[in-house]
C-alpha cells in the first residue's frame with residue numbers, strides 16, 4: 001500500500017478489547033494492578049491489536065549517509081555506515097545478537113548509503129543526503145521514495161511487532177534539526193553527543209544544527225522531513241506509518257527512532273496510538289524528544305547505540321505481558337471467587 005494511503009487510514013484503538021483485557025487482568029491471581037506496567041502493556045497491546053500477539057518480532061534496519069558529516073559533527077566518518085551495513089548482513093552487529101536472543105528476523109535496507117555496493121537489500125535512493133547546514137537533505141520526491149521503502153518493509157516482514165532501527169553516521173545532527181523544526185526546541189536542548197562528540201566539537205555541532213534550522217523555511221511535515229532529515233529516518237517514518245495502519249505495534253528505539261516517530265505522527269495523525277517506547281537513550285536530546293512524543297520509555301539502560309538495540313532489549317517485556325495474560329490462574333481457578 002502507498003504510504004500516503006496508509007497515513008490517511010490510521011485506525012482507532014480498540015477500546016472494547018482494551019477494557020476486556022483490563023477486566024481479565026483483574027481476575028488473575030494477584031492484587032489488582034500489582035504487575036504495574038506489564039499490565040499496562042497488555043492493555044495497550046490489546047487496544048492496538050484486538051488480541052495480544054507478540055510471537056513474531058522483526059527488526060528493520062535502515063541505513064543512510066548524511067552530507068552534514070562534512071561539517072565535522074561526528075566522531076566517525078561516513079565509511080562506517082557501509083561497513084556497519086556489511087556487519088548487519090553478516091549477523092555480527094549488536095542488534096543481530098539481541099535479535100537472535102528475542103527470535104526476531106533482521107532485515108537490512110540500504111536506503112541512502114554513500115557507497116557503490118553493499119550486501120544490504122538495495123533500495124538506495126541517493127548516495128547520502130545534502131549537507132543540511134547549506135542545502136536541503138533531499139527532494140520531496142526522494143523523501144517519498146524513502147517513506148515508501150519503509151512502508152513496504154513492514155509488509156514484507158509479516159511481523160506482528162515492528163522494531164525499526166537506524167544506521168547513519170551524522171544522523172543525530174539531522175534528528176536534532178528535525179526536533180527543532182517539528183517541536184520548536186532550541187539546538188542546545190535538541191543536541192547530544194551522538195557517537196561521542198564533546199566539548200568544543202559539541203558546541204560546533206550545536207552551531208551547525210542552528211544553521212540548518214535557520215536555513216530551512218520548510219513548514220509542512222513532509223517538507224521538513226525532506227529538508228532536514230535523512231533517508232534512513234524517512235524510511236523508519238514510513239515503516240511506522242504503515243505499521244500503525246495495519247494495527248501493528250511499533251517498538252520505538254532511541255533518539256533517532258523517536259524523532260522518526262514524531263515525524264510519523266505529524267504525517268499520519270493518530271499513528272502515535274501504535275507506538276511503544278523501548279528505552280531512554282543516553283543521548284542528551286532523547287528525554288526532550290520523548291516528552292515531545294508523549295512517550296514513556298520501558299527501560300533506561302544507558303544505551304545510545306541505535307540499530308534498534310534498545311527496542312530489542314525491551315521486547316521481552318511485551319512477550320512477558322502476553323504470557324501473563326494467557327498462563328496465570330484466575331481467582332476462580334484456585335477457588336477464591
Ligand SMILES: O=C(O)c1ccc[n+]([C@@H]2O[C@H](COP(=O)([O-])O)[C@@H](O)[C@H]2O)c1
Pocket residue numbers: 073074075076166167168169170171172173193194195196197253254255256257281282283286303304305306307
Ligand atoms: O539511538 C540512539 O539514541 C543513538 C544515539 C547516539 C548515536 N546513535 C547512532 O550513532 C550514529 C549517529 O551518531 P553521529 O555522532 O554520527 O551523529 C547512528 O548510526 C546512530 O544509530 C544512536
Ligand SMILES: Cc1cc2nc[nH]c2cc1C
Pocket residue numbers: 076080084166167168195305306307
Ligand atoms: C561502530 C558504530 C556502530 C553503530 N551502530 C549504530 N551506529 C553506530 C555508529 C558506529 C560508529
